[in-house]
Amino acid sequence: MDTQVTTKFKIFKTVNEVFEAIIDPEKMSNYWFSWGGSDQETVVTITLTELEPASTVIEVNESGLRENDPEIVNKMIDQKEGWVYVLTCLKAYLENGVHTLRASLLH
Incomplete structure (x- = not known):
């Protein structure tokens, strides 16, 4: 069984803007959240592909x-x-400046 989990989104921003949002802690705090701990280690690979400028x-x-x-x-x-x-x-943060979605998740 293939146990990989893959998720893709199209974001209407440049590759550089998306990359910066991923690596800049100040920007990351506008959308990122952490969820329940896992009892095992996994490998996460993030790939950015430019579709248009x-x-x-x-x-x-x-x-x-x-x-x-x-x-x-x-x-x-x-x-x-x-x-x-x-x-x-x-996507909401980069495209529309929304930074409150992460606070709306209920566990």
Whole structure:
């Protein structure tokens, strides 16, 4: 079973603007949140692809979830939901200046 979780979004900003939002802690605090700890380590790869001068595809791939985990399907769904939420907040922040979405998540 492939246990990779992949999430892609199109953001109407340049690759540089998206990259800066990912690496700059001050910008990151406008959209990023952390969610429940995992009992295992995973590898997260973020790829930025320029579509047009002001349009970027961000792809997040998380791998390393244990295939033999009896809760693997639930964990994969949880991770996918988390990445969709983070990228939604990133898109809202970069495209519209919204920085309050991350505070609206209920656990």
